[in-house]
Amino acid sequence: MKNVFFSVLVLFMLAFSMLGNIEIAKADIAGIAINNVRYSPERIVLGELLLDHVDVTFDVVNSGVNPLTLSVVITPPRDASNNELNTVAIEAADYNIGTTSVTFGVSKRDNTVAGVYSGTINVRDENGVTEDIALPYTIVVENAEIILSVKEGSTELQENSEFVITGAESTSQSKQFTITNTGNVPLSDLVLTLTGDFVDSDNNQIVLKVNNINYNAPVLLNTLNPRIGATTITITAVIPLGIKIDSYKGNLNITSQTHPQINRNLRLEVRVEPEICSDGRISDETQVNNKNEGNVRIKDFDVDDDSLTIGDTISADVEVGNENDQDMEITIEAMLYDLTQSNEIIDWTEFESENIDEGEDYGFSFEMEIPLDNEEVDEGTYILYVKAYEDENENCNYDSLEIDINREDNHVIVSNFEVNPQIVSQGETTSFTVTSLNVGTKKQDDVYVEIINPELGLNLKSIKFDLDKYNKNDNDKVETFTFTFPADAVAKDYQIEARTYFKNGGKSNSGWKTLTVQAKEAGAIIPTEEETQVTTTIPTTGAGTFQPTGASIFDKLGDTKTLFIIGDIVLVILAVLFLVLIFKKR
Numbered sequence: 001m002k003n004v005f006f007s008v009l010v011l012f013m014l015a016f017s018m019l020g021n022i023e024i025a026k027a028d029i030a031g032i033a034i035n036n037v038r039y040s041p042e043r044i045v046l047g048e049l050l051l052d053h054v055d056v057t058f059d060v061v062n063s064g065v066n067p068l069t070l071s072v073v074i075t076p077p078r079d080a081s082n083n084e085l086n087t088v089a090i091e092a093a094d095y096n097i098g099t100t101s102v103t104f105g106v107s108k109r110d111n112t113v114a115g116v117y118s119g120t121i122n123v124r125d126e127n128g129v130t131e132d133i134a135l136p137y138t139i140v141v142e143n144a145e146i147i148l149s150v151k152e153g154s155t156e157l158q159e160n161s162e163f164v165i166t167g168a169e170s171t172s173q174s175k176q177f178t179i180t181n182t183g184n185v186p187l188s189d190l191v192l193t194l195t196g197d198f199v200d201s202d203n204n205q206i207v208l209k210v211n212n213i214n215y216n217a218p219v220l221l222n223t224l225n226p227r228i229g230a231t232t233i234t235i236t237a238v239i240p241l242g243i244k245i246d247s248y249k250g251n252l253n254i255t256s257q258t259h260p261q262i263n264r265n266l267r268l269e270v271r272v273e274p275e276i277c278s279d280g281r282i283s284d285e286t287q288v289n290n291k292n293e294g295n296v297r298i299k300d301f302d303v304d305d306d307s308l309t310i311g312d313t314i315s316a317d318v319e320v321g322n323e324n325d326q327d328m329e330i331t332i333e334a335m336l337y338d339l340t341q342s343n344e345i346i347d348w349t350e351f352e353s354e355n356i357d358e359g360e361d362y363g364f365s366f367e368m369e370i371p372l373d374n375e376e377v378d379e380g381t382y383i384l385y386v387k388a389y390e391d392e393n394e395n396c397n398y399d400s401l402e403i404d405i406n407r408e409d410n411h412v413i414v415s416n417f418e419v420n421p422q423i424v425s426q427g428e429t430t431s432f433t434v435t436s437l438n439v440g441t442k443k444q445d446d447v448y449v450e451i452i453n454p455e456l457g458l459n460l461k462s463i464k465f466d467l468d469k470y471n472k473n474d475n476d477k478v479e480t481f482t483f484t485f486p487a488d489a490v491a492k493d494y495q496i497e498a499r500t501y502f503k504n505g506g507k508s509n510s511g512w513k514t515l516t517v518q519a520k521e522a523g524a525i526i527p528t529e530e531e532t533q534v535t536t537t538i539p540t541t542g543a544g545t546f547q548p549t550g551a552s553i554f555d556k557l558g559d560t561k562t563l564f565i566i567g568d569i570v571l572v573i574l575a576v577l578f579l580v581l582i583f584k585k586r
Helices: 002-016 553-555 560-585
Strands: 032-040 042-047 053-062 068-078 092-096 098-107 115-125 133-143 148-151 162-168 172-181 190-195 207-210 230-241 247-256 263-273 295-302 308-310 313-320 328-338 342-357 361-369 380-391 393-405 412-420 424-425 429-438 444-453 458-461 464-466 474-482 493-503 507-518
Touching: 032 115, 053 115, 053 207, 068 098, 068 133, 068 553, 092 098, 115 342, 133 429, 148 263, 162 172, 190 207, 190 328, 230 263, 263 380, 295 380, 295 393, 313 328, 313 342, 313 380, 313 393, 361 474, 412 493, 429 444, 429 464, 429 493, 458 474, 464 474
Parallel strands: 042 133, 162 263, 308 393, 412 507, 424 507
Antiparallel strands: 032 053, 053 098, 068 092, 068 115, 115 133, 148 172, 172 230, 190 247, 207 230, 247 263, 295 313, 313 361, 328 342, 328 380, 380 393, 412 429, 429 474, 444 458, 444 464, 444 493, 493 507
C-alpha cells in the first residue's frame, strides 16, 4: 500500500512540476540560429519606381544533426506613428544542416511617408514544442534626393564655374575633376558633352580627350551608386605646334535624361601659353609631360597673395627638386604674362642660382613689382610663370599661377622726380621736375604738386590741373620749379619730397630725391637780395606759383664779409674819437 501511495505521489509531482510543464517554459529550437540581416537596396526611396521596395535577406543556421521543418513569420515594419509597410509571407520549409539564406520583400504603400520602420523576423519549429527565435530588422524610407557633386581637387565646381587647362604649343596638358553621387538615387545615365571652338584662324586645332580617348561624341559615364558612387574624369588638351597664343573657349556639360534636374555646365577654356623653356619641358633632352616629371621638378609653387593691385609686390616661393643622379646648378627665372593680350607684363627675370645635391630639394624665394606706369595692365587675371633649369636645352621645367590684378579708382603717383643739379653750393639755384601720372580708373580734378623740405624753407606749390583716367592720353602732367638756396644754408644732404595731391586733396603720393648743399668757396660773389629771390619757371605742361620772400637784413648781417666791413668802420670811428680826446687835453 505504501508503494502504491508513493508511486501516485511521484506521478502527481511530475504532472504538475515546472520541468514537465512545456507551456510555462519552452526551449530554443535545438541547433537553430538566425542572423546576418542585409538589405537590397539599402532603402526605399519615395518617388522612384525602381526603389519602391527592399529585399530583406537573413541566414538560418542549422548546426544540429538533422534537417528541421521551420516556419518564418514576418511582422510588418511600422514607424513611430504606426504606419505599416507591406511584407510578403514565407511558406514553411525544410532547412538542411548548414546555412540557408532566406529573402522576403518589403514595399511601400500609397500612404507611406519617410521615416524608420521596425519589424521582427520570427522562426518557429513546426514539429517541436519550442520558443520562436526572433530577429529585429529595420527599413529606412526616404524622399528622393538627386544631388551631384563636381569637384576639382577640393573645390566644388558650381554652375558656370571655369575649368581651365593651360599649356604651351606642342604639348599635352591634362586636368581632372571628380563626379560624386551624394544623393540617394542611383545615377546610371550621366552623359558628358564637350562643345566649343578650339581652332585658330590658321585651322590649327586643339584635340580634346576624355579619359585618354579622343572626344568625338557625348560620353556615357559609369553608373554612380547613391552616397558613395564617384568617378574621376581626365580632360586632356593636345596643343599643336604653331597654334596662336590665345584662350580657346567652350563648354563642358554633365546631364541626365532620367533626371533632368541634373544639368551641370562648366566653362571649358584652353589657354595656350607662350614659350617657357626653349624646347619645352625637357629632361636629358627628352620631353616630359608635366612639372612632376624629369630631372628638374617643381615640387611646390605659391604666392603670399594672389589678388593684388598695380604697384604691389608679388612675393613667391618655389621648391625645386633635383631628381638627377648628380648635383645640378639650378637657375630660377620668372615672368608675368597677359594671356588675353599675348604680352609679357614683366619680362623674364633671373633671380637666383643654387647648386642642389642629387635627390635633394631647395626652396627659392623671389619678388616682382607690378608696374604702375604700364597702361596695358588692366584689371583681370594674369599668369605668373616660373621656370627652373640646369641647362635650358637639357633640363628645364616650369609651373604657373593665376594672379588677379586690380586698379584703384583714385590713384595718382609721382612717376618721375628729377633734381638738376643734385649738388649745389650755398646761394645757387636748382630746378625740380615732377611728373604726375593717373594710374586709377577715375578722372582726377584739381590735382596739384608740392616740393617740400622744411629745413630749407622749401615749399613750392603748382597750380591745380586735371588728369584723365589711366588709359587716356591726358593722364599725366609735368611740373617744373626753380629754387635758390639761402646763402647760409647748412652744408649737408637734404631729402626733398615731391608730393602729388589728388581726390580733392584727400589722398597723395610722394617721390623723394637726395640733394647735396655744399659750402660756398672763399671769395665767391654773394648774390644780391634780388638775386636770391626764388623763381618758378613756366613748366612744359604747367606752372609753379609759390614765391618765397628774399633774405632779411639779419640774414645779411650773418654773412662773414659784411661783418668784416662793419668792424672796420667801428675801428675807424674809435680811432678818431681817441685822437680828439688827446688834442683837447693839450
